[in-house]
Amino acid sequence: MxxxxxxxxxxxxxxxxxxxxxxxxxxxxxxxxxxxxxxxxxxxxxxxxxxxxxxxxxxxxxxxxxxxxxxxxxxxxxxxxxxxxxxxxxxxxxxxxxxxxxxxxxxxxxxxxxxxxxxxxxxxxxxxxxxxxxxxxxxVPVAVRPDGAPKVLHLGQVRYDVERGELWHGQDQIRLTATESALMRIFAASPAAPLSRQHLVEELGRDDGQAQERAVDVQITRLRRKIETDPKQPRYLQTVRGAGYMLAPD
The missing domain is CATH 3.40.50.2300 (Response regulator)
Structure with missing residues (x-):
């Protein structure tokens, strides 16, 4: 049809x-x-x-x-x-x-x-x-911050405002797509904790499947370009072998 x-x-x-x-x-x-x-x-x-x-x-x-x-x-x-x-x-x-x-x-x-x-x-x-x-x-993120959670996560020269869902480099705001914003919100809710690709797919509201997990990999690559000094050797948005990805703020 x-x-x-x-x-x-x-x-x-x-x-x-x-x-x-x-x-x-x-x-x-x-x-x-x-x-x-x-x-x-x-x-x-x-x-x-x-x-x-x-x-x-x-x-x-x-x-x-x-x-x-x-x-x-x-x-x-x-x-x-x-x-x-x-x-x-x-x-x-x-x-x-x-x-x-x-x-x-x-x-x-x-x-x-x-x-x-x-x-x-x-x-x-x-x-x-x-x-x-x-x-x-x-x-598109709506700021929700659990009591006691940090308001700002520092990632080297980049900072993530948890309440506003905004990423900043100095005085310059870094534009995020809706999916990148959602990923930052998910990672910020569990800093320093590995999150599996399947978990990220589910949190993003996507259907299960290998293609969706590969799509998450693409989004992570794009997000690293906005966070990392050297995206090929990520310091803050790390790959955890066998476990997925982890946001590791300062």
Whole structure:
């Protein structure tokens, strides 16, 4: 069943109201019918939705509007979704969900390495799209600090504000994606304790599977680039052989 068929069918099948009401989404797809169906479907479930026909159109919209999440088609004429994601990640931390007709593991990893928070292969069930959007928005951190826990974790020249969920280098804030923010929150809740890949997958709200664990490895690699002086020899976000990963603050 095609994307347009599944979306049309979904219009006749009411789904649960999303957890994140009034979030503003930007849908970027060169297929006009898919844009219209996605907009109608997501608006019906409580979102504010703006659409763009290509990367250039999306860039113009983003100059004047702020979005809570971007849904980008990978295969677009001109600048594709992967290139747009890579460029946006240099400047903003807005969560990104990629849509593509190619769903094998290598393509998924390429999307995550570009900076996407999640990756959904076409054709997809509208309910899965809705669940993934809500899962990404829930990963945008809300500060919760247990009594007695440190407010700030020091990682060499970098510090992590636990209450705000912010990473800083001196006076400069380091932009984190939604998934990177979620990982920092998870590690900060258990400093100096090894956390398995499976545990991280579960805490991120992902499905089980080797591909998801590999996706966590990609996110850890990207996070190390923002924390470590030498990401290839990590001091603070360590690999614990046979156990997973551990955040080891000063």
């Amino acid at each position: 095609s994307v347009t068929e599944t979306l049309t069918t979904a219009e006749r099948s009411p789904l649960a109201t999303p957890d994140q009401v009034e979030a503003h989404l930007l849908i970027v797809d060169d297929d006009e019918r898919i844009r219209a169906l996605l907009q109608k479907f997501l608006v019906r479930h409580g979102f504010i939705v703006t659409t763009a026909r290509d990367a250039a159109h999306a860039r113009r919209l983003m100059q004047g509007l702020e979005f809570d999440l971007l849904v980008l088609d990978v295969m677009m004429p001109g600048e594709d979704g992967l290139s747009l994601t890579t460029d946006l990640r240099r400047r903003i931390a807005t969560p990104i969900l990629l849509l593509t007709a190619r769903g094998d593991t290598d393509d998924r990893i390429a999307g995550l390495e570009a900076g996407a928070d999640d990756y959904l292969a076409k054709p997809f069930e509208p309910k899965e799209l809705l669940l993934r959007i809500n899962a990404i928005l829930r990963r």
